[in-house]
Amino acid sequence: MKIIKFKKKEKFKYRRKVIIKDLILNISVGIHVFEKKKKQRVKFNIEIITNSLVSPNNKDLSSILNYEEVVNSIEKLVNLKHYELLEDLAENIFDMIFKNKLVKNIKLRIDKIDIIKKASSVGIEVQKSKI
Numbered sequence: 001m002k003i004i005k006f007k008k009k010e011k012f013k014y015r016r017k018v019i020i021k022d023l024i025l026n027i028s029v030g031i032h033v034f035e036k037k038k039k040q041r042v043k044f045n046i047e048i049i050t051n052s053l054v055s056p057n058n059k060d061l062s063s064i065l066n067y068e069e070v071v072n073s074i075e076k077l078v079n080l081k082h083y084e085l086l087e088d089l090a091e092n093i094f095d096m097i098f099k100n101k102l103v104k105n106i107k108l109r110i111d112k113i114d115i116i117k118k119a120s121s122v123g124i125e126v127q128k129s130k131i
Contacts, residue, residue: 016051019067025078027079027089028040029089
């Protein structure tokens with residue numbers, strides 16, 4: 001009699017990402033006097049990696065990160081006050097998004113669209129992870 005060994009079941013490594021692309025909002029941001037007087041168009045691109053060990057469940061929406069809630073929260077945040085620096089705004093956005101326990105990593109790009117005439121945009125890109 002011959003013994004047959006079966007291979008172990010395949011294991012997978014998942015990476016789940018929520019993407020918000022080209023969100024454009026009129027916000028009060030900048031260090032210059034003219035930037036403090038008038039809102040300007042700012043574009044947000046966000047990639048949020050969530051806990052892949054939590055399986056999405058349409059009966060339990062706390063199992064997913066709701067991108068609509070993220071967008072609404074960013075809109076509320078930018079309307080609260082004037083931000084002198086994009087870096088300060090980015091940190092506030094990180095703090096707000098990381099309140100969700102599913103979030104593991106955030107890559108955030110913020111661009112001022114109309115501030116430099118010779119460039120289509122200028123801005124920052126920052127990535128932050130939970131350790």
